[in-house]
Amino acid sequence: MLRSLQIEPEKCTGCLQCEMACSYQAEGVFNPAKSRIKIFTFHEEGRFVPYTCTQCSEAWCMHACPVEAIVINEATGAKEVRADVCVGCKVCTIACPFGTVNYDQDSKVVYKCDLCGGDPECAKACPTQAITYVDANHTGLDRMRAHAAKNLPGASASA
Amino acid sequence: MAWTKKVMRVNLTEGTISEEPLNMEWANQYLGQRGLATRYLVEEIDPKCDPLGPENKMIMTTGPLTGTMASTGGRYSVVTKGPLTGAIACSNSGGFMGNEIKNAGWDMIIFEGKSPKPVYLYVENEKAELLPADDLWGKSVWEADEMIHKKHQDPLIRIAVVGRAAETGCLYAGIINDLHRAAGRSGVGTVMASKNLKAVAVRGTRGVGNIKDPAAFIKATNEGKKVLSENAVTGEGLPALGTQVLMNVINEVGAMPTRNMRDVQFEGSSRISGEAMKEPRPGDGRPNLTTNAACFGCTIACGRISTIDQGHFTVENKPEYWGASGGLEYEAAWALGSDCGVDDLDALTYANFLCNEDGYDPISFGSTLAAAMEMYEMGVITKEHTHGVDFSFGSAEALAKAAEWVSKGEGFGKDLALGSKRLCEKYGHPELSMTVKGLEFPAYDPRGIQGMGLAYATSNRGACHLRGYTVASEILGIPEKTDPLVTEGKADLVKAFQDATAAVDSTGLCVFTTFAWTLEDISPQVDAACEGDWSVEKMLEVGERIWNMERDFNMAAGLTGKDDYLPKRLLKDAAKTGPATGKVNNLGEMLPRYYEVRGWTTDGVPTRETRERLGLNPDGIGV
Numbered sequence: 001m002l003r004s005l006q007i008e009p010e011k012c013t014g015c016l017q018c019e020m021a022c023s024y025q026a027e028g029v030f031n032p033a034k035s036r037i038k039i040f041t042f043h044e045e046g047r048f049v050p051y052t053c054t055q056c057s058e059a060w061c062m063h064a065c066p067v068e069a070i071v072i073n074e075a076t077g078a079k080e081v082r083a084d085v086c087v088g089c090k091v092c093t094i095a096c097p098f099g100t101v102n103y104d105q106d107s108k109v110v111y112k113c114d115l116c117g118g119d120p121e122c123a124k125a126c127p128t129q130a131i132t133y134v135d136a137n138h139t140g141l142d143r144m145r146a147h148a149a150k151n152l153p154g155a156s157a158s159a
Numbered sequence: 160m161a162w163t164k165k166v167m168r169v170n171l172t173e174g175t176i177s178e179e180p181l182n183m184e185w186a187n188q189y190l191g192q193r194g195l196a197t198r199y200l201v202e203e204i205d206p207k208c209d210p211l212g213p214e215n216k217m218i219m220t221t222g223p224l225t226g227t228m229a230s231t232g233g234r235y236s237v238v239t240k241g242p243l244t245g246a247i248a249c250s251n252s253g254g255f256m257g258n259e260i261k262n263a264g265w266d267m268i269i270f271e272g273k274s275p276k277p278v279y280l281y282v283e284n285e286k287a288e289l290l291p292a293d294d295l296w297g298k299s300v301w302e303a304d305e306m307i308h309k310k311h312q313d314p315l316i317r318i319a320v321v322g323r324a325a326e327t328g329c330l331y332a333g334i335i336n337d338l339h340r341a342a343g344r345s346g347v348g349t350v351m352a353s354k355n356l357k358a359v360a361v362r363g364t365r366g367v368g369n370i371k372d373p374a375a376f377i378k379a380t381n382e383g384k385k386v387l388s389e390n391a392v393t394g395e396g397l398p399a400l401g402t403q404v405l406m407n408v409i410n411e412v413g414a415m416p417t418r419n420m421r422d423v424q425f426e427g428s429s430r431i432s433g434e435a436m437k438e439p440r441p442g443d444g445r446p447n448l449t450t451n452a453a454c455f456g457c458t459i460a461c462g463r464i465s466t467i468d469q470g471h472f473t474v475e476n477k478p479e480y481w482g483a484s485g486g487l488e489y490e491a492a493w494a495l496g497s498d499c500g501v502d503d504l505d506a507l508t509y510a511n512f513l514c515n516e517d518g519y520d521p522i523s524f525g526s527t528l529a530a531a532m533e534m535y536e537m538g539v540i541t542k543e544h545t546h547g548v549d550f551s552f553g554s555a556e557a558l559a560k561a562a563e564w565v566s567k568g569e570g571f572g573k574d575l576a577l578g579s580k581r582l583c584e585k586y587g588h589p590e591l592s593m594t595v596k597g598l599e600f601p602a603y604d605p606r607g608i609q610g611m612g613l614a615y616a617t618s619n620r621g622a623c624h625l626r627g628y629t630v631a632s633e634i635l636g637i638p639e640k641t642d643p644l645v646t647e648g649k650a651d652l653v654k655a656f657q658d659a660t661a662a663v664d665s666t667g668l669c670v671f672t673t674f675a676w677t678l679e680d681i682s683p684q685v686d687a688a689c690e691g692d693w694s695v696e697k698m699l700e701v702g703e704r705i706w707n708m709e710r711d712f713n714m715a716a717g718l719t720g721k722d723d724y725l726p727k728r729l730l731k732d733a734a735k736t737g738p739a740t741g742k743v744n745n746l747g748e749m750l751p752r753y754y755e756v757r758g759w760t761t762d763g764v765p766t767r768e769t770r771e772r773l774g775l776n777p778d779g780i781g782v
Binding site for chain 1: 226228255338363364368384388453457462465482483484
């Protein structure tokens, strides 16, 4: 079963534990500047929104890459960057409509979320379950359940 | 390890910036942040110096766990000599500034001298430069923050700024980072502005590493997070209601200072409580509270983000205040609310927004306003002083106007900007100033919580709850319950809290974790990150060393045991209502024993033996 990162912004407190966990897994230091997942603060609205790669099926980044440095990990569905193949041309960063693949000045190649090989650190680090790793076929399950509960007086909206 | 082992020294007089290695011998004795920066300050300034003169220095400092995955590990402190007190000043802030300084590769930044013209410090990792701030001077914190972000075309810069209150000499101005987090108490912002330093803007992309034992560190921090999430206060109370969870609790035990501490219970407390912040308002049907929010790395998330009803009299036709921003913490709600007798939640929120917008301490401001209100009711301060505004207790209009004036340093705001001690002296009623060593009281009345009286009297930065929070034991039963109305055992309790807190304040962690954590939880996290031995015993020794060093600084600055006092009102006027009815604070029963357990003389001076035991100069500081 493939899994997807599911993000529920209304649960996010903006603590950046996910950014630290991501960067620590990928870089060996606590460095939000190198995190593959980013938290955006909308101050005036009082909202925090985590954002990262959604692992498109027909990934723009992968199709745009001229040297086939972005490949599918069949086990996880993640589109992974092969750092030893990437030439740092940045075409993928232009191709991605969501901005979730970025160039790193220090390593001179691009980097993006690779789902940590199937055990994403961001989801494990999130203290409020704003980021979870769920069945890719049923990312809408909780919302469906909540709406279903509306038609059932007295039922709990959460599983 | 965990330290970056790099110190930045900024000479504002000369306009020069240099790098030096962190003194690791001191780091081993003082850990970081509060303790370590105080060690540097003690070495480098004359304790008798003018706090607002160029000879004073100001240190922005992180702890070894700042910027790591340890829960709440994002704190920084500002250490300097304080303008309200003439004593050591140390103010701690969350938000996202401390971690950014650390990510840029610095443990601390030492500011010395005074710039001939307004400047701000811009740091991008190893690169640091002083840039002109003529255009930023005269701007609020919020304006300056936006201007700096635009100028550098970088939304990811973290910025700490002083506002117009600091520029115009308000003695309790703070330093605001991330728009609404503050190194708020004891006037550290006033010191920063006195150096013509408007802001510190940092972008750090190097990461925080150098963890001694990474596997042990991840294990220890995960265990710590589990304790926080399973604790009723840090796992439920604080995220749901913020520190405002305390409003109703403290009022019920009769320890809610009210109307300049004339009363110990506030009849309007339920209308300004954490619970009230979640109730839909009559005006727009929405609650005051928009969301809770976390500081960097914090798994508690007690921060309040609030919105004011657009139809409320404070913000009518002022759309700049219609968006969400930093809401009321317990201390602000108490000082602006109970202590001034005001129960209008949105008015308190507005005043709190202004405290953030122009950078001043809502505790000192509210307490000073409360003293002014009492003198107004006595006829000492009149409408001639207050530009025609009725300054009676309970006036939300007076609160809003007073905040507007202090923000800009205008009119009667200039008097309020002096702080309670100097305001009351100016108007001939020093006995009405609810201060210790010149710093205004926080939100726990020591008639209803006896140990807090001793904690306030002996706090090294003046009346402060964050130097020894015996409320935890006396009211909340953490780590064990003691009777708040008795003095027995409180000297030992206060010492234990003061020493432990000094250690926690030196780690980079937030003191609010100690609602759930003891040093037994904290020491393994520090020990896994930092080279050397960081056992509980070592942490306590470090805490006691810091406390005595701060005390010695104050002695050298000219303070004596006579400054360990409480205002007469708290020693003579008994509580009129609640469980503490008939009680005054019995400081005299506790102080001699406190000096004894501290190893100080009967005059309150650390003895040679105590100093030697702690590795301090046996002759004291500056001798």
